[in-house]
Amino acid sequence: MTGSRVLVLNSGSSSVKYQLIDMRGGERLAVGLVERIGEETSRLKHTPAGGDGREWSGAVPDHEAALKAVAAELAKDGLGLDSPELAAIGHRVVHGGLRFTEPTVIDEAVLAEIERLVPVAPLHNPANLTGIRTAQALRPDLPQVAVFDTAFHTTMPESAARYAIDVETADAHRIRRYGFHGTSHAYVSRETARLLGRAPEDVNVIVLHLGNGASASAVRGGRCVDTSMGLTPLEGLVMGTRSGDMDPAVIFHLMRVGGMSADEIDTLLNKRSGLIGLCGDNDMREIRRRVDAGDERARLAFDIYIHRLKKYIGAYYAVLGRVDAVAFTAGVGENSAPVREAAVAGLEGLGLAVDGELNAVRGDEARLVSPERARVAVAVVPTDEEMEIATQTYALVNESGNPNLT
Numbered sequence: 001m002t003g004s005r006v007l008v009l010n011s012g013s014s015s016v017k018y019q020l021i022d023m024r025g026g027e028r029l030a031v032g033l034v035e036r037i038g039e040e041t042s043r044l045k046h047t048p049a050g051g052d053g054r055e056w057s058g059a060v061p062d063h064e065a066a067l068k069a070v071a072a073e074l075a076k077d078g079l080g081l082d083s084p085e086l087a088a089i090g091h092r093v094v095h096g097g098l099r100f101t102e103p104t105v106i107d108e109a110v111l112a113e114i115e116r117l118v119p120v121a122p123l124h125n126p127a128n129l130t131g132i133r134t135a136q137a138l139r140p141d142l143p144q145v146a147v148f149d150t151a152f153h154t155t156m157p158e159s160a161a162r163y164a165i166d167v168e169t170a171d172a173h174r175i176r177r178y179g180f181h182g183t184s185h186a187y188v189s190r191e192t193a194r195l196l197g198r199a200p201e202d203v204n205v206i207v208l209h210l211g212n213g214a215s216a217s218a219v220r221g222g223r224c225v226d227t228s229m230g231l232t233p234l235e236g237l238v239m240g241t242r243s244g245d246m247d248p249a250v251i252f253h254l255m256r257v258g259g260m261s262a263d264e265i266d267t268l269l270n271k272r273s274g275l276i277g278l279c280g281d282n283d284m285r286e287i288r289r290r291v292d293a294g295d296e297r298a299r300l301a302f303d304i305y306i307h308r309l310k311k312y313i314g315a316y317y318a319v320l321g322r323v324d325a326v327a328f329t330a331g332v333g334e335n336s337a338p339v340r341e342a343a344v345a346g347l348e349g350l351g352l353a354v355d356g357e358l359n360a361v362r363g364d365e366a367r368l369v370s371p372e373r374a375r376v377a378v379a380v381v382p383t384d385e386e387m388e389i390a391t392q393t394y395a396l397v398n399e400s401g402n403p404n405l406t
């Protein structure tokens with residue numbers, strides 16, 4: 001293989017995050033984001049290494065157009081997709097079902113399986129597929145690798161992965177807990193062990209990935225033993241726009257008594273619930289601003305968010321038996337001191353606390369926010385899904401000796 005660069009594409013339901021990384025030294029040659037895809041006011045933000053960021057606003061109708069805009073932006077810096085330096089393109093794929101436990105070179109059979117899983121990741125897998133197909137059309141000769149959100153969670157024991165429903169029905173429809181954000185949970189649990197100066201095999205960690213989508217996981221000695229998202233990324237914590245846990249009978253009630261269709265309820269629970277459903281905002285910064293200004297609805301939304309988070313910390317404490325660290329990550333986890341403080345408030349009996357001063361410090365580095373000599377470390381560990389995807393992609397294409405798709 002000649003090139004040493006990997007382009008990573010993280011296609012979300014309405015956004016594409018991307019990074020071009022030189023794997024020889026780990027330098028990020030360009031990072032960027034296209035947001036609000038499908039709206040009139042889409043926005044592209046592109047920052048080349050050592051250069052000034054560029055922003056561009058206008059209508060980007062779909063993910064194909066988004067990726068073409070990204071390719072054009074990279075080309076302006078001499079980093080176009082036609083570069084011989086490019087070794088591979090790594091794609092975040094959210095749902096890999098049970099079949100994909102490792103990063104995988106994408107071929108037609110892999111695409112067909114990602115497509116088959118669309119009904120259980122309706123917000124994510126279609127965007128991932130469009131990203132892959134557009135990238136393939138731009139560089140048909142280049143290996144494209146899928147790195148699955150579900151892969152890290154395939155080590156869960158059946159007792160955690162199975163729902164207590166009729167086994168034949170569950171198996172016929174492949175209904176079980178798959179879990180998501182796995183690339184982040186894997187990376188953050190490893191980085192937490194490093195922060196503690198211990199081997200990942202010796203450390204038990206509760207990872208709280210709190211972004212727009214949010215999930216918790218219990219990681220014992222580097223292996224996932226439980227996680228809060230389920231068949232789809234709807235279960236578990238309260239999220240920006242998703243409800244997380246609730247009595248499944250709410251759905252029948254909304255159908256029978258509320259007269260809503262399955263699709264309407266799907267949209268309600270995935271896009272109009274969670275923080276935005278509770279108070280009209282899904283951005284934690286805005287919610288905290290409102291809480292500080294005495295807004296009651298924002299306060300209640302915050303309290304519901306924290307109550308759920310605390311329940312999962314307690315649950316995973318019990319699952320693990322011994323906990324060495326609780327790690328906060330992703331947009332909210334890395335940046336919101338009030339969320340971290342509130343999540344562990346009152347848990348001194350479990351050995352959990354934050355130090356007010358340490359918790360208030362902002363920074364990009366992994367750091368401890370618990371008091372010195374605390375029984376359980378509380379850490380802020382910035383996630384880096386893109387670097388992790390690039391690393392796994394590069395390792396795979398080197399190991400398999402430049403697999404060729406054509």
Ligand SMILES: Nc1ncnc2c1ncn2[C@@H]1O[C@H](COP(=O)(O)OP(=O)(O)O)[C@@H](O)[C@H]1O
Nearest residue numbers: 210211212213282283284285330331332335336
């Ligand atoms: N300084 C901050 N304080 C509180 N919350 C923040 C801050 N910065 C970002 N966030 C939260 O992070 C969220 C996005 O997190 P991110 O991990 O990027 O999510 P996703 O990958 O799901 O888009 C935003 O919705 C916002 O609520």
Ligand SMILES: CC(=O)OP(=O)(O)O
Nearest residue numbers: 180181211212213233
């Ligand atoms: C799986 C999932 O919820 O991803 P995101 O947080 O990117 O929406």
Ligand SMILES: [Mg+2]
Nearest residue numbers: 211212213330
């Ligand atoms: Mg994310």
